[in-house]
Amino acid sequence: xxxxxxxxxxxxxxxxxxxxxxxxxxxxxxxxxxxxxxxxxxxxxxxxxxxxxxxxxxxxxxxxxxxxxxxxxxxxxxxxxxxxxxxxxxxxxxxxxxxxxxxxxxxxxxxxxxxxxxxxxxxxxxxxxxxxxxxxxxxxxxxxxxxxxxxxxxxxxxxxxxxxxxxxxxxxxxxxxxxxxxxxxxxxxxxxxxxxxxxxxxxxxxxxxxxxxxxxxxxxxxxxxxxxxxxxxxxxxxxxxxxxxxxxxxxxxxxxxxxxxxxxxxxxxxxxxxxxxxxxxxxxxxxxxxxxxxxxxxxxxxxxxxxxxxxxxxxxxxxxxxxxxxxxxxxxxxxxxxxxxxxxxxxxxxxxxxxxxxxxxxxxxxxxxxxxxxxxxxxxxxxxxxxxxxxxxxxxxxxxxxxxxxxxxxxxxxxxxxxxxxxxxxxxxxxxxxxxxxxxxxxxxxxxxxxxxxxxxxxxxxxxxxxxxxxxxxxxxxxxxxxxxxxxxxxxxxxxxxxxxxxxxxxxxxxxxxxxxxxxxxxxxxxxxxxxxxxxxxxxxxxxxxxxxxxxxxxxxxxxxxxxxxxxxxxxxxxxxxxxxxxxxxxxxxxxxxxxxxxxxxxxxxxxxxxxxxxxxxxxxxxxx
Amino acid sequence: xxxxxxxxxxxxxxxxxxxxxxxxxxxxxxxxxxxxxxxxxxxxxxxxxxxxxxxxxxxxxxxxxxxxxxxxxxxxxxxxxxxxxxxxxxxxxxxxxxxxx
Numbered sequence: 001x002x003x004x005x006x007x008x009x010x011x012x013x014x015x016x017x018x019x020x021x022x023x024x025x026x027x028x029x030x031x032x033x034x035x036x037x038x039x040x041x042x043x044x045x046x047x048x049x050x051x052x053x054x055x056x057x058x059x060x061x062x063x064x065x066x067x068x069x070x071x072x073x074x075x076x077x078x079x080x081x082x083x084x085x086x087x088x089x090x091x092x093x094x095x096x097x098x099x100x101x102x103x104x105x106x107x108x109x110x111x112x113x114x115x116x117x118x119x120x121x122x123x124x125x126x127x128x129x130x131x132x133x134x135x136x137x138x139x140x141x142x143x144x145x146x147x148x149x150x151x152x153x154x155x156x157x158x159x160x161x162x163x164x165x166x167x168x169x170x171x172x173x174x175x176x177x178x179x180x181x182x183x184x185x186x187x188x189x190x191x192x193x194x195x196x197x198x199x200x201x202x203x204x205x206x207x208x209x210x211x212x213x214x215x216x217x218x219x220x221x222x223x224x225x226x227x228x229x230x231x232x233x234x235x236x237x238x239x240x241x242x243x244x245x246x247x248x249x250x251x252x253x254x255x256x257x258x259x260x261x262x263x264x265x266x267x268x269x270x271x272x273x274x275x276x277x278x279x280x281x282x283x284x285x286x287x288x289x290x291x292x293x294x295x296x297x298x299x300x301x302x303x304x305x306x307x308x309x310x311x312x313x314x315x316x317x318x319x320x321x322x323x324x325x326x327x328x329x330x331x332x333x334x335x336x337x338x339x340x341x342x343x344x345x346x347x348x349x350x351x352x353x354x355x356x357x358x359x360x361x362x363x364x365x366x367x368x369x370x371x372x373x374x375x376x377x378x379x380x381x382x383x384x385x386x387x388x389x390x391x392x393x394x395x396x397x398x399x400x401x402x403x404x405x406x407x408x409x410x411x412x413x414x415x416x417x418x419x420x421x422x423x424x425x426x427x428x429x430x431x432x433x434x435x436x437x438x439x440x441x442x443x444x445x446x447x448x449x450x451x452x453x454x455x456x457x458x459x460x461x462x463x464x465x466x467x468x469x470x471x472x473x474x475x476x477x478x479x480x481x482x483x484x485x486x487x488x489x490x491x492x493x494x495x496x497x498x499x500x501x502x503x504x505x506x507x508x509x510x511x512x513x514x515x516x517x518x519x520x521x522x523x524x525x526x527x528x529x530x531x532x533x534x535x536x537x538x539x540x541x542x543x544x545x546x547x548x549x550x551x552x553x554x555x556x557x558x559x560x561x562x563x564x565x566x567x568x569x570x571x572x573x574x575x576x577x578x579x580x581x582x583x584x585x586x587x588x589x590x591x592x593x594x595x596x597x598x599x600x601x602x603x604x605x606x607x608x609x610x611x612x613x614x615x616x617x618x619x620x621x622x623x624x625x
Numbered sequence: 626x627x628x629x630x631x632x633x634x635x636x637x638x639x640x641x642x643x644x645x646x647x648x649x650x651x652x653x654x655x656x657x658x659x660x661x662x663x664x665x666x667x668x669x670x671x672x673x674x675x676x677x678x679x680x681x682x683x684x685x686x687x688x689x690x691x692x693x694x695x696x697x698x699x700x701x702x703x704x705x706x707x708x709x710x711x712x713x714x715x716x717x718x719x720x721x722x723x724x725x726x
C-alpha cells in the first residue's frame with residue numbers, strides 16, 4: 001500500500017492513500033486555517049512517495065480550492081505555493097498543472113491579491129517559471145494589445161519570470177504598458193482601477209529586473225503615467241504606484257523626476273486619505289525613506305509638512321516594524337534639512353522614539369535610524385533643549401544597549417519518510433526577521449559612535465550619582481521576588497552607566513565615583529540568586545557595564561585609574577563566575593564575546609591573566625601582576 | 626587565563642547545540658592560541674583540542690562556520706611535534722598520525 005508519514009501537531013501517523021484523501025476532504029471542509037497549514041507541511045520535496053500520493057489524491061485541486069477559499073490568508077497561500085512548488089518536481093504534476101490552466105489562473109490571482117508580499121511573489125514566480133510557456137506570454141501580449149485588458153494580470157505575473165520578461169521587453173511591451181496606463185489613468189473610471197494596478201505592477205516588476213529596464217521606462221515617460229495614477233483615490237492603486245516608484249527611483253536623477261511630477265506629495269497626501277490602510281502606509285514610508293536621501297525631495301517633504309504625517313503613521317501602526325524602520329529612515333534624512341529639526345520636534349518624533357524603544361528595544365534597524373535622526377537634532381540649537389527635556393538620553397541608552405531578538409525557540413519540524421526535516425514556515429520567517437535585526441560590526445560601531453556623540457551633548461553628569469543610588473538601593477533588596485518594575489529600573493540604570501562610561505570625561509567620573517564597587521557587590525548578589533526572571537537581565541547589563549568599562553583601560557586619561565582600582569581583576573572574576581555558575585545562554589554569550597574582544601585588545605590581555613613574557617613570539621604580552 | 630579557558634571549554638560541552646555559544650567559544654580559543662604558546666598549550670592540556678577533535682570526528686558541529694573555526698584552531702595548535710603527538714593521541718583521525726609519523 002502506498003503510504004506517507006504525516007506529522008501534525010497531534011502526532012505522527014502513517015496514512016494510507018484512502019486516509020490521505022479523507023484528510024484532504026476534511027481540510028477542504030474545515031472552517032479554520034490551521035489544519036490547512038498542517039496539511040501542506042508534510043509534503044517533503046525529498047519524498048517522491050509523498051508527491052505521487054498528493055497528485056493522485058487530488059492534492060493540486062485541493063490547494064487551488066484552498067487559494068480560492070482563503071485568498072487573504074498569507075500563511076495558507078505561502079504554504080500552498082510551497083507545496084505546489086514541491087509538486088512541480090515531478091513531470092506528472094507539471095503536466096496536470098499545464099493541462100488544466102487552473103493552476104496558472106490561481107497563481108495569477110494570488111499575485112494580484114498580494115503584490116507586495118515578497119515571500120509570496122518569490123514563490124509564485126518560481127511556480128510560473130515551471131508551468132508557464134512562451135505561448136502563454138504571446139497570448140497575453142496579443143490580448144492586451146487588442147484591448148482585452150483582463151489579460152493584463154496574466155502579463156503582469158508572467159514578467160516575473162526572467163525569460164518571459166526579456167521576451168516581453170524585446171516585443172516592446174514597455175511602450176504598450178505606459179500607453180495603457182496613461183490612457184486609463186487619465187479617464188480615471190473605477191472600472192479601470194484593476195487594470196491600472198496591474199499595469200503599474202508590471203512596470204515595477206520589469207524595472208526591478210535590471211537598471212537598464214528602469215531607465216528605459218523612465219525615458220519613455222513611465223513616471224508621468226504613474227504620477228497621473230497617483231491622483232486616483234484608490235488605496236490599492238496608490239500602493240502599486242508607490243511600490244513601482246521605489247523600483248524606479250534608483251538614483252538621484254530619477255528621484256528628482258518623481259518629485260517634480262508631484263509623486264512624493266501626492267503619495268504623502270494619499271496616506272492622509274486612507275489613514276487606516278497599513279499596507280499603503282508601509283509602502284509610502286519606504287518610498288519616502290528612499291526618496292528623502294535626495295535634496296529636492298527633502299525640500300518637498302519640508303514644504304508639505306510630511307514629518308507630521310510620517311510620525312502619525314508611525315504611531316498609528318506602532319507594531320509594524322517596517323513602518324518604524326522606514327519612518328525613522330525618512331526622518332533621519334529630513335533632519336539634515338535646515339528646517340528639518342524643528343519639523344521633527346514639532347511632529348513629536350522624539351516622544352514616539354522613546355515609546356518605541358521602550359516597547360521594542362529589539363528593533364535595532366529602527367533604533368539605528370532613530371539615533372541618526374537624534375544625532376542631527378543634537379547639532380541644532382533649538383532642538384537640543386527639547387532632547388534634554390524629553391530625556392532622549394534614556395531612549396539612546398536603550399537603543400545602544402539593544403536587547404537581542406528573542407532566541408531559543410524550538411523549531412517545529414515535520415518528519416517524512418525521507419527523513420529530512422522541513423522547518424515550520426512561520427518559524428523560518430521569524431528566524432529571517434531576527435537575522436535582519438542583527439547589525440554588522442560596522443553598523444554597531446557607527447551606532448556606538450553616533451550614540452556617544454549624542455550622549456556627550458545631552459547626558460546629565462548628575463546621572464552617575466542616581467545610577468549609584470539605584471544600584472545600591474535595589475541591589476540590597478534584590479531577590480527572586482523582586483518585582484519586574486524594579487528589575488527594569490536597575491537594568492536601565494546599569495545600561496546608562498555602561499553608556500556614560502563611553503563618554504570622554506564621564507568615563508573617568510564613573511571610575512572616580514567607584515561605581516564599579518556597587519557593580520561588584522551587585523554581581524556577587526545576582527550570582528547567589530537561584531534561576532529567576534531577574535537574573536538574566538541584570539547579569540547581561542552588568543556584563544555590558546564591565547565590557548564598556550574595559551575600554552577605559554585603553555584610553556590615556558583613564559588607563560592609570562582603571563589599573564589602580566583593580567577593575568580588570570574584578571571583570572575577569574565576574575566573567576568567569578558567569579561562565580561557571582550560570583544556566584542561561586544569553587549571559588554566557590555576552591561574557592564570551594567581551595572576553596574575546598578583550599583578547600583582541602593588546603592592552604587588555606595583561607588584565608586577563610599573568611602570563612610569561614615571550615619577547616620573540618609575542619612582544620606585547622607583558623605581565624602586570 | 627587558565628580559569629577562563631577551562632570555563633570556556635566546559636561551556637562548549639554544556640551548550641553543544643547552541644551555535645552562537647560555540648562560535649564565541651571557538652573565537653576565544655582561537656584568539657588565546659594566537660597570543661602565546663602557553664595559552665595554546667593550556668588549550669591542549671585542558672581538553673579543548675580533544676573536544677574539537679571529537680566533534681569533528683563525529684560530525685557533531687552546529688554549522689559550517691564552527692567546522693571551519695575548529696579546523697583553524699587545530700592548525701594553530703599543531704605548531705610543534707609535541708603538540709602534534711598530543712593531538713594525535715586525542716584523536717582517531719589518520720591525518721594527524723600521518724603528520725606525526
